[in-house]
Amino acid sequence: MLVTTTEKIPGKDYEIIGEVFGLTTQSKNIVRNIGAGLKNIVGGEIKDYTQMMVEARDVSIDRLRENAAAMGADAVVMMRFDSGSISADMQSVAAYGTAVKFID
Template sequence: MLLLNIDYVPGKEVEPLGLVKGTVVQSKNVGKDFMAGMKTLVGGEITGYTEMLTEARQIATKRMVDEATAMGADAIINIRFGSSAVMQGAAEVIAYGTAVKLK
């Protein structure tokens, strides 16, 4: 599956099939959440949350691709990601784009 964050496929005509999305709500375990809280006292990257969001983006992307595959798409264009805090230590990540068939 070709994934692009531009609204066309270079050198190809596309037939839009519709919006596809993948979403996940992810959290870290209590121990890592505690360590992240301690990290805020001294500053710097909170690697536990970085890893959590990276994993969440991968899951959301896979779910989006699965939805596009079920529609018979060859590519997803204009891909975007969004995230929001759902509760303390948990975040929602959504990946969305337009599924297209290449001509």
Template sequence: MLISTTENIGKDYEVLGEVFGVTTQSRDMFSNFGAGLKNLVGGEIKGYTKMLHTSREEAISRMTEEAAKKGGDAIVMMRFDSGSIGNDMQSVVAYGTAVKFK
């Protein structure tokens, strides 16, 4: 399925409606420990980066499934939003507009 951050994808389409995919991930004890150490010296916290990458991929997958259930051929105007829940959880949502090609 085509996923685009723009509205114009070079094809005529009809709008099916908003679709989204959301996931919430928690950090494991080892990532939290490593992050605490990294906080002292600075630099990238690779465990958290990997968690966010995985979260984005899962959110896209769920959004794509929802668009397919609506009969969509593509998703336009796709965006991400994310936020922390407490001290050790991260929520990521991917959202956009499902469309069907004419």
């Protein structure tokens, strides 16, 4: 299923079905949290958390696609991400957009 951040899909006419979203909340295990805490002291990228955010983004897009497919959509336009921290070691990611059905 096509997911795009643009409002228009070149060469396609469509009708709007409605809002769709995909959500996930993830955390790292205690051993990785300790390692991240140590990295926080010396500075630099905390690669375990970067990887966690990449995984969370991918899961949220997959769930967005599943939600759109369940609504009978052919594509999702105007997709955006939102993320937030629930606690020091938990991140929530939402992918949201508009489900559309192509008009033949």
